[in-house]
Amino acid sequence: MTFQVPLVDITPYVAGGTAAAQAEVARRIDDACRTVGFIQITGHGIPDAITHGLTDAMDAFFALDLEAKKAYRTPPKINRGYSPPKSESLSLSLGVEQASRMNDFFEAFNVGASAASYPHMAELPQPDYADNVWPTVDGFQEQVEAYFTEAGRVARVMTRIFADALGLDPEFFASRTDHSLDVLRMNNYALPPGTDVTLDGDLIGMGEHTDYGIVTILWADQVKGLQVLGADGSWNDVAPADDALLINLGDVTARWTNERWMSTLHRVKPPVIDGTIERRRSAAFFHDGNVDALIQTLPSCVDAEHPDLYEPVTVGEHIAAKLAGSRAGVRNDSAARESARVLASQRY
Template identity: 35%
Template sequence: MSQAHAAAPAIEPVSFNQFSRDFDGFAQRLGGSFARYGFAVISDHGIPQDRIDAAVAAGKAFFALPEDEKRKYKLPVGGQRGYTPFGIETAKGAEHYDLKEFWHVGRDLPPGHRFRSHMPDNVWPDADVPGFHETVGWLYDALDQMGLKVLEAIAAYLGLEPRFFESTVDFGNSILRLLHYPPVPKDGPHIRAGAHEDINVITLLLGAEEAGLEVLDRDGRWLAINPPPGALVCNIGDMLQRLTNHRLPSTTHRVVNPAPERRGFPRYSTPFFLHFNSDYEIRTLPNCVDAEHPDRYPQPITADEYLQERLREIKLA
């Protein structure tokens, strides 16, 4: 059961409508939420709900397939494309696997691109779920574009040129994950997603039908995150935490099991993990280092080296 405190503060939504009306104000409010919580809630995101619903419906149709049909799409690429079955992913340092299965969509690369050696082509289950490629591929592109807008605001908040991040993520190994958490029949040691931090730059998460997402606050309390309709949750990943010398924190979060009356209901969600280009060198930003905040990471690391190291820790590589 959740230990989230009923009186814990809520993360106040920031309206995306402010992005075009008052960009500096939007950047300060968004950046302030990230600096305080590592998370922000962005309302009025403007991504058409009917298109989101179509992509989620395609995911539900795939997860409803028989197990042997789904496993046709399990690829030997470290879980970065296609299907990952139930009972594999395990939070870093955790003993028990998460109660979930998922589908990964990655970036389509042009022929001959230098990253093709480690960013394989997508696989699509349209033979079993007609229209999957079109609907889910559209959602990938929509969240990729929204991620660029969020990064513009983060750059401005950090005192960088607003388009600073554009060339660092344009061919990033970003992943859209369609997640299915099946009903939870009884109490046990496993939960839907064990406490963890995200590996990547930022994560964008559209609202899920079922509750469960919680964020660990500075005082040790778990805050329940239930975004209003038309909102998305965004959080800082470990790569951006490292780049900013922890000025923007990557906060521990989890997905807890439902209350007894909701145990018979599955949970679906669609996080988009935005990544740096594989050869981008994560080197601490100079304006995030001073006498009070010495550089925690004097040795830089490329984004792909960092990713592979972490994938091994969570049993996806």
């Protein structure tokens, strides 16, 4: 059977549709979350001008000299700023050691929701809600903030659909995301001058991993590189359709649903053409939930045939263990189920 990521038009939720139209969208989302864990959506409503502004900002920043970009690097515990090539290992976020540890060659720039983003909250813990580091690149902050706002809107539309698909109170996710740990990660897959990555030895764009939170909203170039693990254990190339965003579930949702819905393993391996990596860009908006929200399996997802697979944990505790793996090189030993899937996938 050919691997395929379902394409769903979410216009009935974005522009206001009939109850029947929304129910059909929720049904299709439920089916995709059960079987694939990745979805393509159209009808999301992000204006082209906002997306073009984001890509212009990314191009301007990543074109800077490597040393200039490193000036915006932050300590591993602060999920903001610049990440140079080979400073991370996503597989370690799942407790899996690669042959060379910090070996993912992509470079990235992260911005996120700060404490100031949620004025209704008296006090939020640091560095979870750290201030952003903004490069001195014309228009960068304004263009990135505009896209961040739009991606956040789409993420909240998706969780509203999730509530309907799971038969939950419409405000179930909203009550757990009113001060969500939201991060936009802008990725550049290329080999910048001055790096020590070799094409024949340690080339890994982004290692096998699952996303950490509730849902990820991914804009990406239509360039090969993203690969998604199929139910049969095979890796499959995925590229977005015209005007589509890729949506995938994170570990928080898999835990809430007792794996009724899938947090699907994926990786990035951009093609090498004539000895050069074909450049690929992406921007992933991670909607992770409130730092103090408790992830506890939904009662509707537990029965005699499906015993509860997870102990309760807060979003903050879960994210901290993941980031310690990917950014600080500390193997995440609490991800036994996920690491087993990574090891099984490495046969392919």
